[in-house]
Amino acid sequence: MSKKPSGRAGGSKPVALITGGGTGLGRAIGTLLAEDGYDLVIASRSVDHLREGGRALRAKGARVTELPVDVRDPDQVDRLLEAVRGSYGRLDVLVNNAAGNFAQPAEKLSPNGWRAVVGIVLDGTFFCSRAAFPLLRRAPAPSIVNIVASYAWMAGPGTAHSAAAKAGVLALTRTLAVEWARFGIRVNAVSPGPVHTDATDRQLWVSDEIVRAITDDVPLGRFGTPEEIAQAVRFLVSSKASYITGQVLAVDGGQWLGKGALHLLPPSGPEGKGRDRPASGSAGSGNGG
Ligand code: NAP
Numbered sequence: 001m002s003k004k005p006s007g008r009a010g011g012s013k014p015v016a017l018i019t020g021g022g023t024g025l026g027r028a029i030g031t032l033l034a035e036d037g038y039d040l041v042i043a044s045r046s047v048d049h050l051r052e053g054g055r056a057l058r059a060k061g062a063r064v065t066e067l068p069v070d071v072r073d074p075d076q077v078d079r080l081l082e083a084v085r086g087s088y089g090r091l092d093v094l095v096n097n098a099a100g101n102f103a104q105p106a107e108k109l110s111p112n113g114w115r116a117v118v119g120i121v122l123d124g125t126f127f128c129s130r131a132a133f134p135l136l137r138r139a140p141a142p143s144i145v146n147i148v149a150s151y152a153w154m155a156g157p158g159t160a161h162s163a164a165a166k167a168g169v170l171a172l173t174r175t176l177a178v179e180w181a182r183f184g185i186r187v188n189a190v191s192p193g194p195v196h197t198d199a200t201d202r203q204l205w206v207s208d209e210i211v212r213a214i215t216d217d218v219p220l221g222r223f224g225t226p227e228e229i230a231q232a233v234r235f236l237v238s239s240k241a242s243y244i245t246g247q248v249l250a251v252d253g254g255q256w257l258g259k260g261a262l263h264l265l266p267p268s269g270p271e272g273k274g275r276d277r278p279a280s281g282s283a284g285s286g287n288g289g
Contacts, residue, residue, distance in 0.1 A: 014039070017041040018042050019095065023044075029097065029229070034061065034063070040057060042067070043080055046068075050066035053066070081132055098121075100120045143186040145237060148190070177245040186241070189248040190249050220253030222253065224253060231251075
């Protein structure tokens with residue numbers, strides 16, 4: 001169902017900028033925001049990703065502008081936001097979704113590998129937020145959503161670079177939420193659980209064994225879908241979330257909470273053989289004895 005964003009200035013449509021919006025979760029987020037009435041700007045490095053993403057989004061009825069950028073470079077990011085200002089004159093939503101990741105034990109992680117991931121995720125999120133600020137502050141109901149991961153506050157064994165960067169993004173989310181509240185800019189984060197995308201299938205979920213182990217770890221017992229993640233972003237940028245800022249919404253089937261050992265116990269059933277009813281003959285069994 002469409003939830004039109006409020007405050008159309010001069011009849012123009014609100015604009016959402018999604019970094020990494022040509023692929024994976026970014027493209028799914030774009031699909032739902034377009035349904036909600038946003039014009040989209042998708043920005044990343046690869047012209048192929050942008051072209052393909054733009055084509056897929058347009059096929060669903062979105063109006064899309066594709067702009068190449070490397071979010072690690074503050075000058076390129078400034079030029080990106082200058083282009084948004086020139087084309088649309090407004091920006092209502094920024095989704096900091098661009099990321100890079102690869103699995104590597106920390107002791108084998110090269111300084112370049114570290115810098116690449118921290119540069120995209122942490123520097124990129126700050127550079128984009130900072131450059132978007134002058135446009136966002138003039139929007140009627142502006143908002144930023146940063147895409148993080150639960151290792152922002154837990155441990156990320158095998159992905160120390162990404163975990164450290166996402167932790168920084170979470171701290172930035174909370175800090176900007178407070179600093180920019182006086183400008184009416186809400187800043188929140190979404191933390192996806194495991195989702196199949198081309199990138200994660202290539203870099204992280206690389207064997208059936210890994211997929212099985214991860215699935216086993218999720219209380220809801222499955223991977224999420226790109227649309228399930230996008231729904232959370234759609235909510236957080238909407239007027240329904242107008243009093244929510246500085247929060248992180250985990251959309252992960254309960255994964256970060258951990259499963260404990262309850263599932264190893266025998267199942268409970270209506271016959272009273274399970275653990276959730278007192279054993280026969282015990283106090284409170286209600287057998288009239
Ligand atoms: P993805 O398709 O690889 O998305 C990452 C996007 O970032 C790509 O479109 C990529 O486009 C862009 N990007 C990479 N480096 C960039 C740079 N230097 N400058 C600008 N753009 C750059 O992967 P995804 O799975 O959809 O991930 C999307 C977000 O969800 C990420 O923040 C990720 O950490 C988070 N996440 C995903 C999962 C999951 O299971 N899928 C779980 C937790 C969190 P170019 O190559 O064209 O630059």
